[in-house]
Amino acid sequence: MKYKHSIKAFEKAQKVIxxxxxxxxxxxxxxxxxxLFIKKGDGAYLVDIDGNHYVDFVQSWGPLIFGHSDKTIxxxxxxxxxxxxxxxAPTEIETKLATLxxxxxxxxxxxxxVSSGTEAVMSAxxxxxxxTGKDDIIKFExxxxxxxxxxxxQAGSGAVxxxxxxxxxxxxDLTKHTLLAKYNDxxxxxxxxxxSKNIACxxxxxxxxxxxFVPADAKFLEELRVLCDKHGALLIFDEVMSGFRAHLYGAxxxxxxxxxxxxxxxxxxxxxxxxxxxxxxxxxxKLSPDGPxxxxxTLSGNPVAMAxxxxxxxxxxxxxxxxxxxxxxxxxxxxxxxxxxQEEGISLQVNAIGSMFGFFFNNKPVxxxxxxxxxxxxxxxxxxxxxxxxxxxxACSQFETxxxxxxxxxxxxxxxxxxxxxxxxxIK
Ligand code: KE4
Numbered sequence: 001m002k003y004k005h006s007i008k009a010f011e012k013a014q015k016v017i018x019x020x021x022x023x024x025x026x027x028x029x030x031x032x033x034x035x036l037f038i039k040k041g042d043g044a045y046l047v048d049i050d051g052n053h054y055v056d057f058v059q060s061w062g063p064l065i066f067g068h069s070d071k072t073i074x075x076x077x078x079x080x081x082x083x084x085x086x087x088x089a090p091t092e093i094e095t096k097l098a099t100l101x102x103x104x105x106x107x108x109x110x111x112x113x114v115s116s117g118t119e120a121v122m123s124a125x126x127x128x129x130x131x132t133g134k135d136d137i138i139k140f141e142x143x144x145x146x147x148x149x150x151x152x153x154q155a156g157s158g159a160v161x162x163x164x165x166x167x168x169x170x171x172x173d174l175t176k177h178t179l180l181a182k183y184n185d186x187x188x189x190x191x192x193x194x195x196s197k198n199i200a201c202x203x204x205x206x207x208x209x210x211x212x213f214v215p216a217d218a219k220f221l222e223e224l225r226v227l228c229d230k231h232g233a234l235l236i237f238d239e240v241m242s243g244f245r246a247h248l249y250g251a252x253x254x255x256x257x258x259x260x261x262x263x264x265x266x267x268x269x270x271x272x273x274x275x276x277x278x279x280x281x282x283x284x285x286k287l288s289p290d291g292p293x294x295x296x297x298t299l300s301g302n303p304v305a306m307a308x309x310x311x312x313x314x315x316x317x318x319x320x321x322x323x324x325x326x327x328x329x330x331x332x333x334x335x336x337x338x339x340x341x342q343e344e345g346i347s348l349q350v351n352a353i354g355s356m357f358g359f360f361f362n363n364k365p366v367x368x369x370x371x372x373x374x375x376x377x378x379x380x381x382x383x384x385x386x387x388x389x390x391x392x393x394x395a396c397s398q399f400e401t402x403x404x405x406x407x408x409x410x411x412x413x414x415x416x417x418x419x420x421x422x423x424x425x426x427i428k
Pocket of ligand 1: 023024025026061116117118119121144145146147205209210238239240241242265266275400
């Protein structure tokens with residue numbers, strides 16, 4: 001593969017955009033090499049500005065479950081655009097999409113749309129605080145919920161469970177209400193409830209995708225539910241990534257645990273900027289204008305973005321058996337990668353649920369962030385670069401998740417495995 005044009009484009013971008021990218025992960029910092037500038041997407045493929053084609057396992061970090069330039073979604077967007085881009089006034093398409101999502105999620109009577117996952121989670125937390133009258137929140141090491149201040153925290157020192165800012169620019173005052181627990185470790189959550197009688201909510205990625213792919217243990221989620229009920233806290237499932245990727249009915253159909261609030265993003269926008277948060281009416285009705293908890297957005301419920309999301313979800317609803325096919329392909333891929341790696345004496349820990357998959361360069365199973373951090377990120381970087389050369393575009397970090405789109409054929413999965421065995425041979 002030649003990257004001449006991407007190299008030049010990156011140099012130009014870095015002069016006027018911090019780091020040359022509009023979101024840090026895109027800079028390829030943890031895998032090395034020049035980020036590829038994309039000319040277009042076409043079904044299962046990305047095409048970069050040097051004309052290289054790649055089977056795309058990132059799909060814009062999750063939204064494009066039907067692959068790029070899906071004709072159904074494209075048609076819906078063009079139809080919406082012809083009626084105008086934005087009105088700042090209610091439109092019926094918002095109600096249609098809201099009705100559809102509420103019909104699929106038992107825990108959701110009402111939902112509000114915003115323009116990103118960050119906004120959805122930030123708003124859901126404010127709502128949980130407003131509804132319970134409490135200030136503290138519990139999040140988990142390794143879970144990412146967007147970049148709002150109170151969620152940019154890292155483990156504090158020693159036994160102290162209160163988080164400290166993980167980024168300059170976030171005052172300690174804004175993270176002192178954030179307690180940190182360990183994923184899949186109920187003892188650490190009980191410790192938080194011991195340290196604070198003022199906990200408004202627990203927020204968790206029920207199927208974590210931001211420490212690499214680490215699904216929660218079913219029992220652990222059940223125990224979170226019991227603790228929330230016991231202490232009068234809300235349980236928030238952050239399904240920005242897993243929503244409509246793990247299953248049509250979300251994590252609550254993969255697990256039996258029912259959350260109080262759910263956040264969404266990515267797939268519900270069909271590739272356009274959409275986030276959302278929803279829950280039972282008793283909670284959601286606390287939101288302005290009927291309730292006192294303020295939340296707003298100029299482009300919230302944007303009709304073009306709504307049309308893209310609605311077309312995407314309607315198509316998923318019409319092909320419910322799609323998830324079985326996507327999961328088969330995901331499992332075929334990761335098992336193929338595991339065996340190909342094993343052939344070369346490389347240990348991979350692999351997992352897949354629905355259209356989501358992940359693999360760790362690790363000889364031990366990964367159940368939480370501390371485990372994930374013991375993975376061989378150098379080996380991951382070499383794998384990523386090698387697969388790019390072979391025409392396969394994986395997430396550019398060991399601590400991300402991969403996705404299967406419906407545009408991918410079994411043959412593409414097979415080709416990926418063949419290419420991977422060549423790369424494993426080269427990097428072992
Ligand atoms: P956005 O603000 O990026 O739309 O959503 C934030 C967010 C919230 N919750 C979960 C579970 C998420 O995965 C995300 C965003 N995911 C990352 C991928 N790891 C987006 C990619 C990026 O940051 O560029």
